[in-house]
Amino acid sequence: MALINEHFLKLQENYFFSDIEKKINAFRVTHPEKKLLRIGRGDVSSPLPPACVEAMHRALDEMSREETFRGYGPEQGYSFLINTILKHDFAPLGIELTPSEIFVSDGAKSDTCNIGEILRWDNSMGITDPVYPVYAESNIMCGRSGTRGEDGKWSNVMYLPCTEANGFVPETPDHRLDIIYLCYPNNPTGTTLTHRQLKKWVDYALKNDTLIIYDAAYEAYIHEKSIPHSIYEIRGAKKVAIEIRSFSKTAGFTGVRCGYTVVPKEVTAANINGERIPLNPLWYRRQCTKSNGTSYITQRGAEAAYSPEGQQQIKEKIAYYMENARIIRESLARMGLTYYGGINAPYIWVKTPDGLSSWKCFEKMLYEANVVVTPGIGFGPSGEGFIRLAAFAKRDECEEAMERIRRWL
Amino acid sequence: MALINEHFLKLQENYFFSDIEKKINAFRVTHPEKKLLRIGRGDVSSPLPPACVEAMHRALDEMSREETFRGYGPEQGYSFLINTILKHDFAPLGIELTPSEIFVSDGAKSDTCNIGEILRWDNSMGITDPVYPVYAESNIMCGRSGTRGEDGKWSNVMYLPCTEANGFVPETPDHRLDIIYLCYPNNPTGTTLTHRQLKKWVDYALKNDTLIIYDAAYEAYIHEKSIPHSIYEIRGAKKVAIEIRSFSKTAGFTGVRCGYTVVPKEVTAANINGERIPLNPLWYRRQCTKSNGTSYITQRGAEAAYSPEGQQQIKEKIAYYMENARIIRESLARMGLTYYGGINAPYIWVKTPDGLSSWKCFEKMLYEANVVVTPGIGFGPSGEGFIRLAAFAKRDECEEAMERIRRWL
Known part of the structure; x- marks a missing residue:
């Protein structure tokens, strides 16, 4: 059975x-x-923004004509969208990334959950508390979180409290963790980390060989200068961080579904012999095998979100x-x-x-x-x-x- | 690390x-x-069929107006689509299913891979050979397939050869397996199973307490009467089979992304104490937690595929x-x-x-x-x-x- x-x-x-x-x-x-x-x-x-709607109508018309119809797209997303993302979301911040480091998907939620698949099930992990529940839940599903205690805490999860006492700025742990999920601007507290505060985390990760899953779904709501939009604004972050972005709260795509994940070529984890393995090809392999990408029409809409x-x-x-x-x-x-x-x-x-x-x-x-x-x-x-x-x-x-x-x- | x-x-x-x-x-x-x-x-x-294109233009227009805009949809799909599926794909075959047994998704490929997540990693499994490679690959990724031998076969996978010798009709195994993947009409051989041949598999599954993952992505290409369109045409199949369908090869949605999975309320697997656990709520939990469903616009397109x-x-x-x-x-x-x-x-x-x-x-x-x-x-x-x-x-x-x-x- x-x-x-x-x-x-x-x-x-x-x-x-x-x-x-x-x-x-x-x-x-x-x-x-x-x-x-x-x-x-x-x-x-x-x-939806009119620019996105127009682009999607056009894309839909392309899909209705034999000469311009498109079937399966590249699993990691169309290069027209990937190049636009690089140009608008990272180049202005001085962040250099290449197209093969960007993976377009049907949303940040699925990526946040699926990224755990390329990592061993028994890595130790930490989450800020409170936080978007899918980080914990996707880890519960694969056994990484351990068992639930009476206090509602999971045995193998380190909770990094964000409370009034610490001004909702979590302390870096006093010991090493394999994986840490950070979400800034934060869901649900609406708080942020300054450049200096986020640097503490990147430095912790570099020192402790920790992988940071950085959920930046709300970065567009940042207007204060001291607050980084991307974790890659911090020196060294490309070695230790995967960043996840979304079109849900910018282009209003909650019902349309599009997001993307950045897996820099430099970010690695170890195999059992301690050899460093780049995570980029593993994620590429995961996405090619288990997904057929997100709708062409949607990707044209996402591209138009970057037009003037x-x-x-x-x-x-x-x-x-x-x-x-x-x-x-x-x-x-x-x-x-x-x-x-x-x-x-x-x-x-x-x-x-x-x-x-x-x-x-x-x-x-x-x-x-x-x-x-x-x-x-x-x-x-x-x-x-x-x-x-x-x-x-x-x-x-x-x-x-x-x-x-x-x-x- | x-x-x-x-x-x-x-x-x-x-x-x-x-x-x-x-x-x-x-x-x-x-x-x-x-x-x-x-x-x-x-x-x-x-x-894309003009009926789908028109419906998608209309849906896109709805998304462009405040009064009719839709954000997050139900993770398991909109009921307008689920009810249409039930009415057109199953009722005419005499198959009774309820809306909560249908899960709309971004495609058969992801469902085929993700379904394995609700099952223990060390279940024994079988696949027909040759077959669509994602069944094996998604199982390799979670360790269920074991290790690869020099002959290209995986140690924990039972291969059910489909060859000229057996007319591409695989024999049921001589021992019990926990999970079997079947794909009919078959990708890649283009062959099918008659009602009688498929019944042998359902009977095997009922006798051996085996779960069948039935990929029916090509059912619309069947025109001979002796060939079942759904595994649920076979008596008892609702107890042992999950069926996966796709709009890719019917409405031409390979670049649009929509499919669905049927998890009947009756289909169960066991927990470690041998108690029967219905799979439907597990899959519901998986989909709610890890996905936000597929685009509203796409779902309206899929619905229109069923119009006259x-x-x-x-x-x-x-x-x-x-x-x-x-x-x-x-x-x-x-x-x-x-x-x-x-x-x-x-x-x-x-x-x-x-x-x-x-x-x-x-x-x-x-x-x-x-x-x-x-x-x-x-x-x-x-x-x-x-x-x-x-x-x-x-x-x-x-x-x-x-x-x-x-x-x-």
Whole structure:
């Protein structure tokens, strides 16, 4: 008889965000007359930028004519997109990368999970806490995380707490770890690392031979100069870091699916004999074998996001969302609530009122204020006692949600 | 230091199809004046069906307006598509499935690989030989295949030879296996299993508690009545089989990316204590955690493939390709070459002339006839001495390629 992968049984029954959707649906069934306002979601509300839409219509027309139809594309992405990425996302930062170091995919989420496949299952690993839950969950699925303790922590995961006490800047560990996941600007706390703070991490990785998986999905929300957009702005990072990017929160591609991963030629890990093995060809092999890349139409849309019109449209969208963030921050301040983030990131991390637990606060706000937030505990043990707000709602919904919270308090 | 997944080092340097592309590129660089004809590729040449194109333009317009924009979709696919699949692909065959048993994805290739993640790494497994290489390769990557012998066979893989001697109908094994991959209509041999022949496999699986991964990516090419389109046409299959489908070779979605996987509620595997665990929730958990589904625009395109216009357009395309298959078969017959398949499948499996090895034949045909075929050995040890031809080229290229082969012989 076939045996299952037992690690799956260690997981909570539902993926965190699916769980939230289930609770919302339960509310809707019992309260069909209530209009919910969703202010916790990491999902954009604005339509695709016109530049992307036009490019995708054109690409679709190409796909409809025999002379211009395209079948299977290169698994690692079309060079028109890869070259555009290099020119716009890295060259201006003084970062030199070659086309074969960029791998276009159907999104940062899959890459973040799949990257673990090229690494041994029993590497030690660390994550900042709280953080986007898929880092931990994808590692649970392959057994790397060990077993779950009663405190919700996994035995083989080192948690690097990001708390009020340390200003949400995690300390580098006092011992060596094989793999560390960093996400900056951070989901869910909305906080960032300065160049100097990120350098500490790269130096730690260089000294301890640690691989950093750097999730930079929100880099476009950075506007302060002291904050690096890419980990490769730090000297030496190309030896120790893989960076993951997304078009979801820039071009609004959450429902379209496109992202990319940078695996520099210099980044290596060891085989069992201690020989250094470049990770770039392993990832190339993984992607060629297990994927057929992302849609040609989507890739043309992503390319157009870098056109002058596309860039302008995206800049306006981000400004719109960040104005939401300002409104949320100022409303919270007026209510006397404690919050963090929301300056260089679309997330605002809010301490629950009256010391409520995250889920309790979520449920009370859902049932009493008809506002949906995201419970902080879903992002890790240090998320308890917090909720995540996001800047992605429409302006009037954002304002109305803050007003409902004010009345509810 | 991080350790790599050593199983990756056991793989050949390049994925089989990437290897072919490299050889073709090398030829093109040295022979820029030669026009190659590609007659071995499993990639469609006809543009997307107009019904799909129209639906995708409409979906794209929805994505461009605030009122109709959609962000993250359900990870397992939109219900408009799932319900359409159930109604058109299964109900007419008398197969009852529920929406939560269908998982829409970015393609059959990724599903075929990813499905192994919910199963223990050391299950025993079998594959027909020759077959689509990703079954073996995805299992090599997680260590399930063992080590590679000098004969090119993997120590923990049971090869079920499909040869001229058995008419390309594999024998069920004489002992039990945990997992078996079947692909019918078959890639690369173009052969099929009748209802009676497939029933033998389902009975074997029921008796031996074996899980069948059934790849039915080419079912639309079946026109003979005795050949089942879905494994669920066989009584009992819902207990033992997962079926994978694709829009690549029907709606021409090789560059658009959409497929789906059926995981019936009844199909189970065991945990270490021998308790039966349904695989459906494990796969649901895997997909929710590691994926954000496939593009909304793509899913609207896939839905339109089932409209009356879409069905008619696809029918015409398949008829076009199968007319190519007929031309290829008749040309081969006139040349006195031995071939199989091409009746209920777009592939024709051809014995190399003069007992040439697969790669030798590939290279000679590339350099001497400027025709690109696919070497059979890439599909497994029993593929040696064969080449795969495909019916997907344009008509004139198909005819010209056959003429070149005739002159070359």
